[in-house]
Amino acid sequence: MSNSNDSCTNNGSKIQLNLNEKQMDKRIESNNNLKNYEINISLHSLNYAVSQHLPSIHINCSPKLTDHQKGKDIVKALFTYIEKDFRKLNKHYIMPLGFEYWFINKNGNLTCYTRHTELFVYLCESLNYPSILLSTDISPTRPKHLPCYHTLLLKYVPNEITLDGINNELGSYISSIYNLEEMIGSITDKARHVRIEVKSIVEYDQLIQKGAITLDGRLIELQEFLAPPRILICSKCNNPGHIRKNCSLDYDSCRRCGQDRSVGDHKECSINCHRRKKDHMATDFKCPFLVEYRRSLIYQLKQKPHLLPPNLQLFIPTECRERSGRNNQFIINPISKTNNNTYNNILKNQNQQQLPFNINSHNWPTLKKQQINDNISSSSEKSIWNELKNKQMEIENLKNELDKKIQNCQLNYNENIKKLKSVLLIISAQTKYQNENIERCQTALNEFISLSSSSLNALQQLTFKHITTNMNDQNSEEHQKILQQISKSIELMQERNNLLISNKKSLNILIEQQGQLLFQAVNSLTLNDE
Numbered sequence: 236m237s238n239s240n241d242s243c244t245n246n247g248s249k250i251q252l253n254l255n256e257k258q259m260d261k262r263i264e265s266n267n268n269l270k271n272y273e274i275n276i277s278l279h280s281l282n283y284a285v286s287q288h289l290p291s292i293h294i295n296c297s298p299k300l301t302d303h304q305k306g307k308d309i310v311k312a313l314f315t316y317i318e319k320d321f322r323k324l325n326k327h328y329i330m331p332l333g334f335e336y337w338f339i340n341k342n343g344n345l346t347c348y349t350r351h352t353e354l355f356v357y358l359c360e361s362l363n364y365p366s367i368l369l370s371t372d373i374s375p376t377r378p379k380h381l382p383c384y385h386t387l388l389l390k391y392v393p394n395e396i397t398l399d400g401i402n403n404e405l406g407s408y409i410s411s412i413y414n415l416e417e418m419i420g421s422i423t424d425k426a427r428h429v430r431i432e433v434k435s436i437v438e439y440d441q442l443i444q445k446g447a448i449t450l451d452g453r454l455i456e457l458q459e460f461l462a463p464p465r466i467l468i469c470s471k472c473n474n475p476g477h478i479r480k481n482c483s484l485d486y487d488s489c490r491r492c493g494q495d496r497s498v499g500d501h502k503e504c505s506i507n508c509h510r511r512k513k514d515h516m517a518t519d520f521k522c523p524f525l526v527e528y529r530r531s532l533i534y535q536l537k538q539k540p541h542l543l544p545p546n547l548q549l550f551i552p553t554e555c556r557e558r559s560g561r562n563n564q565f566i567i568n569p570i571s572k573t574n575n576n577t578y579n580n581i582l583k584n585q586n587q588q589q590l591p592f593n594i595n596s597h598n599w600p601t602l603k604k605q606q607i608n609d610n611i612s613s614s615s616e617k618s619i620w621n622e623l624k625n626k627q628m629e630i631e632n633l634k635n636e637l638d639k640k641i642q643n644c645q646l647n648y649n650e651n652i653k654k655l656k657s658v659l660l661i662i663s664a665q666t667k668y669q670n671e672n673i674e675r676c677q678t679a680l681n682e683f684i685s686l687s688s689s690s691l692n693a694l695q696q697l698t699f700k701h702i703t704t705n706m707n708d709q710n711s712e713e714h715q716k717i718l719q720q721i722s723k724s725i726e727l728m729q730e731r732n733n734l735l736i737s738n739k740k741s742l743n744i745l746i747e748q749q750g751q752l753l754f755q756a757v758n759s760l761t762l763n764d765e
């Protein structure tokens with residue numbers, strides 16, 4: 236990896252931390268004024284922007300190495316030495332141990348590349364190395380940072396809480412802290428963001444799940460640290476969008492002065508960007524052209540989020556965000572929204588990184604970019620198809636389940652209808668029986684009434700005869716009273732009889748109606764399959 240690329244990523248992460256609100260607003264305003272998304276961004280640049288490279292691992296050797304064979308033996312011995320402990324820590328890692336590429340650099344030390352986060356993180360820790368291998372003293376250079384997947388952001392930590400304080404408090408339950416660092420762009424007079432790097436992915440997940448930690452009794456928000464999109468910059472002409480293999484410039488241009496690097500030593504040359512003739516280097520992210528380039532790049536990435544490997548989120552630096560629209564801080568592959576498990580992310584990335592590799596080619600960084608270029612477009616296409624297939628299968632399964640449920644519902648429905656019908660039939664039979672009983676009672680009452688009225692009539696006549704034959708009887712007044720009572724009773728009896736008859740009529744109508752309703756109810760209950 237060339238120096239210019241390193242400086243890109245560094246600048247990128249500095250800019251992403253520039254969270255000073257006022258500054259942010261100003262930048263966004265100037266963005267909206269410019270609204271220039273017309274810079275042509277190559278597919279190569281887009282793919283490069285979303286690829287996540289791990290930096291190299293430097294192993295210092297004493298005595299210095301000159302012989303490739305010796306280097307090979309040391310690398311082999313190193314893996315033999317670490318294998319047992321490494322596998323104990325990374326139980327899910329099934330690949331054999333090895334670098335993707337290594338070489339003896341011009342200082343006689345080893346420069347090694349791996350695409351596997353687990354191996355990289357393990358080799359970041361100098362305690363994991365032996366001090367001597369094959370009678371060569373070895374000491375690794377400690378990488379500044381762990382990869383993004385091991386990095387968290389503590390937001391707005393009050394300035395009175397020192398890094399040591401954080402280290403002590405976190406250290407009581409997080410054992411694998413690698414690095415704590417204040418984010419330069421985020422420092423205000425009250426608070427700043429702090430970057431935490433942890434070696435253990437288990438502890439990383441624990442922290443992420445908590446979402447916050449307490450420091451000095453204060454709740455501090457915790458977020459995953461997201462990488463900003465990378466910018467592909469040609470190491471020959473220092474312009475973005477292509478690599479030196481495809482560069483049309485016929486000399487290596489100096490980053491500082493823009494002149495031919497092979498002429499002069501370019502250690503003291505004046506800093507003058509070849510694009511704008513201003514006091515910044517050609518690869519400096521301050522350069523208005525690069526700012527504009529990055530904004531266009533992000534704009535286009537947003538249009539093509541499927542280019543992102545699944546489960547990779549990219550941070551959109553504040554000056555490249557659109558003011559309108561929510562969730563404008565990140566770009567994310569739509570597929571990845573379905574799965575947010577960090578462990579899966581890493582496994583997936585690991586799988587994606589398993590590319591065929593030509594060990595004989597020493598032009599490795601270029602080769603890698605090319606491969607990733609092809610790999611990402613085809614792999615993201617593949618993953619889209621796989622996702623579609625999976626979804627289709629899911630839909631098919633859901634449909635089958637639904638069909639089964641509908642069938643069950645129909646069976647239940649028919650069963651219940653049958654029950655209901657039989658209940659209604661029983662009710663109508665009972666009603667019929669009751670009606671017959673009522674009828675019988677009425678007939679009995681009728682007979683009784685006519686019988687008692689005829690008896691009363693007879694009694695009336697008898698009493699009347701008795702009065703007329705014994706006119707001078709002392710009891711005649713009393714007899715008159717009895718006669719009156721009897722005729723009253725006869726009247727009452729007549730009334731009751733009339734009432735009974737009219738009740739019987741209305742009852743008959745009701746019974747008729749009830750019978751019809753029941754009949755209709757039974758008929759309206761249809762079985763589903765009828």
Ligand SMILES: [Zn+2]
Nearest residue numbers: 469471472482
């Ligand atoms: Zn170029």
Ligand SMILES: [Zn+2]
Nearest residue numbers: 489492501504
């Ligand atoms: Zn120069």
Ligand SMILES: [Zn+2]
Nearest residue numbers: 508510511522
């Ligand atoms: Zn410039």
